[in-house]
Amino acid sequence: MAPRLADVEVGAELPSQSFTITRADLVRYAGASGDFNVIHWNERVATAVGLPDVIAHGMLTMALAGRVVTDWLDDPAALLEYGVRFTRPVIVPDDDAGAEITVSASVSAIDDDGTARIALTATFDGATVLGKAQAVVRLS
């Protein structure tokens, strides 16, 4: 059931989710998105440019965080805006455990025009990795 404007209040929390990102996920995302930047799959190049290890595509983190919103909505057309800042890299080690990201979200504002603002928080290794992460949704 899609959330209804009348039932949603500021501060309401969306169901939070955790996501695991392994090296295999980065390869799959690279192929699906066409973003073959070497720092997302090659440790030698990643460390040569000063990174601690291979890092996840910022857009993969953004896509995973967005699922918390789109899983809550019903009709995909209800999402009007979505934006994030990439504030910290998600480091993905060469092991089977990968990196775990936890995403929480809550309603931060409800506007008179029937739209609601959702503020998202994505954390990895105890620190936030997205800044000003916000979605605007239309509720009926």
Add this chain to the structure above:
Amino acid sequence: MALNPDFVGRVYPPGPSYVVAREKIREFAAAIGDANPVSHDVSAARAFGYADVVAPPTFAVVLSLQASGAVIRDPELGLDYSRVVHGEQRFEYRRPIVAGDELVVSTTIESIRTTAGNDMITTRGDITTVEGEPVATTRALLVARGPEEA
């Protein structure tokens, strides 16, 4: 080297159109672990009134990334892509992208700033159908780290 602020407002016209394939949407949705039936199952998408499967919202970056290559590779702009990191990404949607859409992207340089030796460039991608119907607008902030960053 600082980027030339005269490039603000420059428009890179669309390249060849992009035809959104049903299997590409399924592949992208699988890559982000998105099991939403509207992205996989045609009948689920039709139940919502769409002609075919619906792309997850960040799929729009597949098109804008491809289109922004014209900016990144513009020798006159002189962006050193090996120093570029993705600083920020925003999307505004008029409607979801659906399999079967034939889309084009016009890319505009919205701003260029230099702060503490880092070049920051914001590009806007206007995604429309080939008939001119607006679908989505994307904005990417790219940060080119200065060579002598302390």
